[in-house]
Amino acid sequence: MIKYELEKRPGRPLYESLYEALRRDILSGRLAAGTRLPPKREMASDNDISLTTVINAYQQLIMEGYIINEERRGYFVAGIKAMPKMPGRRPEEEKEYYQEEEWFADFCANNTLYRYFPFTAWKKVVREVLSDYEMELVVRGNPFGLEALREQIADYLYRARGISVSPACIIIGAGIEYLYARLITLFPPATIYAVENPGYLKIPQIYASYHLRWKEIEMEEGGISMEDLRVKDVVITHVSPDHHYPLGTIMPADRRQELLAWAEEYEERYIIEDDYDCEFRYNSKPIPALKSLDAHGKVIYMNTFSKTVSPALRISYMVLPEQLLKRYISRMHFFTNSTSSLEQYALARFIGNGHFERHLNKIRKYYRQEGEQLLRALRANDSIPIQSISGGDSGTHLLVKLNTELNDRDVKRRAAALGVNISCLSDFCIRANRKYDHTLVLNYSDLDEETQREAIRRIGTVFRQA
C-alpha cells in the first residue's frame, strides 16, 4: 500500500501532488525499478482521492517514462538507470561569480558621456513609436534590420562620411562583436586575418575565440605597414583609418589608395574599416571614410551607436560590398534580426528629425572640453615625468609619453593601488616593441574636473615613489 499526505493547494489539481510524490519516490529509489504500483482503484481508496486523480497522475508518469503500463499486468516503475541526487531549491544565498571592479577613476573605461544624454528627446521618440505602431513592434523584424533605420543610416553615411551606399547593403546587428561573429562565417576557414600592432586587442580575441588564424601587422607613421601586409600573406585586414586606436594615426590619402589597391589584387581580399569614433574630430572637418573611396567593393564598413547614442541600445551596423552581401543572403536562412524593433524605430526617428546630429554636436563639444581639461590637469601636475602628450584633436583618449625608468607594469600597479586604473601603450601590443613603452593611454572617462585632477595627482605620486 502506498499512502501519501496529499496537500490540497489552491489553483492546482490534486493529481499533480500525487504525480510529484510518486516521481520523487521513483527518482530517490524508494520505489525501485520494476516495483508494481497499486492498481488505480486501490490507490484511490488508500489515499482517499478520486479515481480520475489517480488516472491523471499515472498518465503523466507514463508520458514522462517514469512508469510503464503493461497490459493486463498493471503499472510498473520503469528501469531508470542512474539516479543523481536531486538538486535542492534555489539557494537563498547566491554565489557571486562575477563582480565589476570599482575604481576612484578608471582611465581604461571608454565611458559614454551619459550625463549629456538627451533623455527628453529620446523618451519622446520611444513614446511616439509606442503610439504610432502596434503589430510592427512584435512581428519578426527584417533580418537585415528595419528599413526605416537603414535608410536613415545610408543618408547619414552620405552626409557625414562621404559614403554612397544603398540601404540594401546595410546590416544592423546587436553590437560590433555580434556583427563580427556573422561576418567571419562569410569567409573560408583558412582565411588569415590581419590586425594592427599595436591595436584594439578585442579584434584578435574575437578571431582567436572562433579558432581562426590571424597575424599582427606593424603600424608605421602612415598607418598599417603595406610591406608587412604582403610579407605575411593575409587576406582580410582590419583598420581604423580615421583614427587608429590607440596611436591616433590618421591614415593618409596615399596609404588609403595603396591599401585599396592591395585588396583589389585578389578577389578574396577585403578591408574591414572600423570607423569606431569618426564622429569625434574637434578641430577640423571630418575625414571622409576609406569606404568613400571604395570603387571596387573591397571595404566592409562597421560602426556603432554605442558611443554616439548609448551602449544600452545595442545597435551597430555594417555595410557589405555587393559580393559579400550576396554570400550573406545565401546564408540568410539562419540569420535573424538581432535588435529590438521598438528601438530601431525610435532610433530611425531620432536620426530623422535631427536629434542625433544635434546630440553629436553637443557631446563633441563636451568630449573636446574633457580632453582639454585632462590636458590642463596633466600639464599642471609636476610629478608626472611627461615627455610629450598627443591626442586631443580627435577621439576620446590622450597618449602621454613618459620619461621614466619605471616599467609599465609597476606604473599600473602603483596607480591601481591608489584606485586609479590606467593602461599603457604596451597593453595594446601583440608583439612587444620598446618604442611603445612608457606611454600612458588615458581614455576620457566622463569624470568631473575635481575627480580628474585628483586622479592625475595620484598618478603623479606613482613617480615620486620611484
Add this chain to the structure above:
Amino acid sequence: MIKYELEKRPGRPLYESLYEALRRDILSGRLAAGTRLPPKREMASDNDISLTTVINAYQQLIMEGYIINEERRGYFVAGIKAMPKMPGRRPEEEKEYYQEEEWFADFCANNTLYRYFPFTAWKKVVREVLSDYEMELVVRGNPFGLEALREQIADYLYRARGISVSPACIIIGAGIEYLYARLITLFPPATIYAVENPGYLKIPQIYASYHLRWKEIEMEEGGISMEDLRVKDVVITHVSPDHHYPLGTIMPADRRQELLAWAEEYEERYIIEDDYDCEFRYNSKPIPALKSLDAHGKVIYMNTFSKTVSPALRISYMVLPEQLLKRYISRMHFFTNSTSSLEQYALARFIGNGHFERHLNKIRKYYRQEGEQLLRALRANDSIPIQSISGGDSGTHLLVKLNTELNDRDVKRRAAALGVNISCLSDFCIRANRKYDHTLVLNYSDLDEETQREAIRRIGTVFRQA
C-alpha cells in the same frame, strides 16, 4: 593659377568648398602628384577668398595626406598611387538583393500568434519603465543581462520547468543563434558536436558556419540513440527532451538518466537542452526540464521569448553550469550586453506582474485550438491520402504520414505551385532514411480557419493529380 567657382552654402564654412574642389581634382588626377599648389596668398587673391579660408583648406588636405607642406618650398600634391573611379551619389533606384517569398499559406513558417499579443499590457510596462528609469536605460548594461530580468527568469524556471538555478548562472542574449555563437567559444576547437537526425537543421548549420566538427546521431523511439552517441565519440550533444522537433518525441525518464550519466563520464561532455517550445503542452502538465535532474552541472539550458512574447524583442537566455560559467567569465572582457536595456526592464516587469504567464495561458489555448482546427481540416479532406496524424498534444506542428507513391520533392513542388509552402520530415534529415519519407510537417501558422481549410484543399489536389 587655380581658380574655382566656390559655392557659398549656408551653415558651411567656405574652406570646405575649396578643400572639396582640390581633393576632387587630386583624386581625379587633374592635379597630378608632385604638382606645386599656388602659395596661400596667391590662392586667396585668385579665388577672392580670405587667407584663413585657404589656410584651413590646406590644413585639412595636409592632415588627410592629400598635400605635403615642404618647408620653404611650398605645398605639393602627394604621391597618391592608385586612383579608383569615385563612386557616384547613392543611386535613386536601388537594387533589391533580398526579397521574402509570399505564400497563400506557409506551413513552414513557425509564426508566433501575433494577433493575441497583449499590446495594452506590453505598452503599459514599456511606458512605466520609460517613466521610472532614466540613466539605467542608457548606461552600458550588465554583460550577463539585467539582474531584474535574470531573477524573474530564475523564478519562472523554478515554477514552470522545475529548474533550481541562481540568476547568476543565466546569460541573456540577442537570440539563440547569438548565444550559440558565444557558447561555442567556450569549447576547444576539436570538439565534436552531436545533432539529432532528423532534427532542427539550423543547429548543424551554425556549427558548419563556424567551421566546427559535428556528427548526426540517429533518433530512436525513446529519444537520441545512446549507442550512436558512444560510437560516434561526440562531446557536446544538442537535444530537445521536452518535445523533439520535428518528431515530437518526449524523451522518457530512463533515457534522460542515461544521457546525464553519459555526460558525467567525462569532464568535457555537455548536453545542450534546447527547451524551445516547452510552454506549449496542452493536455497534460508540463514535463520538468532535463536540467531539473542535472545534479552534476552537465546541462546547458537554452530558451527564448521569441515565441512566447515576440521575436521582435530578441531576448533569449541560456543557463550555464558553474564550470562553464567560470570559463565564460574569464573571457568576459570581450562579451558585452547584447539586448536592449529598456526591453529587458519591460520584460522583467511583464513577467513579474503575471502578464507573461497570463499571456502564455491565452496563447496556449489558441495554439491548441489552431491544432484542433488543422486536424479537423485534414480529417475532413478526402483527397490527402492520410495514413496517420501525430502531434497536437504539444508544440505547434502536426506530422501527417501519407500513403502515396509521390515523392516528397514532387509533393512540395506541386503544393508550392498552388501557393502553399510545406515541408516534409525528409527535409529535417541529415542522412536520408526511408522511414521518414512521405510525412508532411505542418506548422501552425496563425492562419484563420478559412485560409487553413483552403490551403488543405489545395494540398489535397496535389494527390488528385497523381
